[in-house]
Amino acid sequence: MKTETVQAGALPASHTGKLRRIARRMHKERYIYLLLLPGLLYFIVYRYLPMFGIVIAFKDYSPFLGFADSPWVGLANFARIFESxxxxxxxxxxxxxxxxxxxxxxxxxxxxxxxxxxxxxxxxxxxxxxxxxxxxxxSWVVVVGIVSIFFRNEGLVNDFLVYRMGFEQPIPFLTNPDFFRPMIVLExxxxxxxxxxxxxxxxxxxxxxxxxxxxxxxxxxxxxxxxxxxxxxxxxxxxxxxxxxxxxxxxxxxxxxxxxxxxxxxxxxxxxxxxxxxxxxxxxxxxxxxxxxxxxxxxxxxxxxxxxxxxxxxxxxxxx
CATH class of the missing domain: 1.10.3720.10 (MetI-like)
Incomplete structure (x- = not known):
């Protein structure tokens, strides 16, 4: 009766063949993966690496002590969310x-x-x-600037309402809280x-x-x-x-x-x-x-x- 010996850490033949096929395909389509690289680096650098900073949510973080030496506080910061x-x-x-x-x-x-x-x-x-x-x-800077020009007290909208529609005084669109949410949605x-x-x-x-x-x-x-x-x-x-x-x-x-x-x-x-x-x-x-x-x-x-x-x-x- 034959016995087969498998070296520790060795992959089965089927897995090895699959990895080789993947490697050959990646080499064949290497230029496509090269085009993918900038977007992949963007997500790694700006999306995934900063996730390590989440640890300070469980600490009393101090810039002088750093990530490692700042004391742990557990869920205390999250408890403050519901207590405040x-x-x-x-x-x-x-x-x-x-x-x-x-x-x-x-x-x-x-x-x-x-x-x-x-x-x-x-x-x-x-x-x-x-x-x-x-x-x-x-940009939102430009959009908000346009809105401010049109809707301020001396803006075009209030000029039209006062001098053409007969309103007694300008409407404070930018300072009246009642107009804040509708303007946000309309923008x-x-x-x-x-x-x-x-x-x-x-x-x-x-x-x-x-x-x-x-x-x-x-x-x-x-x-x-x-x-x-x-x-x-x-x-x-x-x-x-x-x-x-x-x-x-x-x-x-x-x-x-x-x-x-x-x-x-x-x-x-x-x-x-x-x-x-x-x-x-x-x-x-x-x-x-x-x-x-x-x-x-x-x-x-x-x-x-x-x-x-x-x-x-x-x-x-x-x-x-």
């Missing part, structure tokens, strides 16, 4: 703004894509697309609605034309064709993007919010991102601000996993 009324208010502000963006800003690209899809003249359609895409390429819609239509228009381009012909034969109007053909065809795309958006439910845009905060709207405009900045950078409370950031990421992860599970439960593909 200031954090609770900031959390409410973030959730309200995020909810308004999901309700109003998320459907806006869908509606615009549906309208653009109905434009039959391709030249006109391309011109409209180019115009609505342009605001996406403006997001104006800046990103055109760019968001790209994915939905691509999904609509893949709809089978025979479905529209069958709907016409059944006497369906253009609205009925949109409701019963176009929207069901892009439903999976909408669900996937909504799941991704839920992952950023506590991410409402630091730069946009920060540039428009002032003493009048700070109570309702201070969000988690700006709060982390104030606590971590201005007050040097690095451990607590890191704990808030970790908590925000965990909430996003739970929401994505829950939304993805619900999507699969109701017959959609989901993200993974």
């Amino acid at each position: 009324p200031e954090v609770v208010q900031v959390m409410i502000n973030t959730l309200v703004i995020s909810f308004l963006q999901i309700v109003f800003a998320f459907p806006a690209p869908i509606l615009l894509a549906l309208m653009l899809n109905e434009v039959r003249r391709q030249s006109l359609k391309r011109v409209i697309q180019s115009i609505v895409y342009l605001p996406h390429f403006l 997001v819609i104006w800046k990103e609605v055109g760019w968001g239509t790209i994915i939905f228009l691509a999904a609509m381009a893949g709809v089978n034309p025979n479905l529209y012909e069958a709907a016409v034969m059944d006497g369906a109007s253009r609205f009925r064709q949109i409701w019963h053909v176009t929207l069901p065809a892009i439903r999976s795309t909408i669900v996937v993007l909504l799941i991704i958006r839920l992952g950023d439910v506590l991410e409402v845009g630091f730069e946009q919010i920060f540039l428009q905060l002032n003493a009048f709207n700070l109570d309702i405009g201070n969000t988690l991102d700006t709060y982390v900045y104030y606590k971590g950078i201005q007050q040097s409370d690095y451990s607590f601000s890191t704990a808030v950031g970790v908590f925000k990421g965990l909430v996003g992860l739970v929401l994505v996993m829950t939304a993805n599970w619900l999507a699969k439960r109701y017959g959609e593909e989901g993200v993974y």
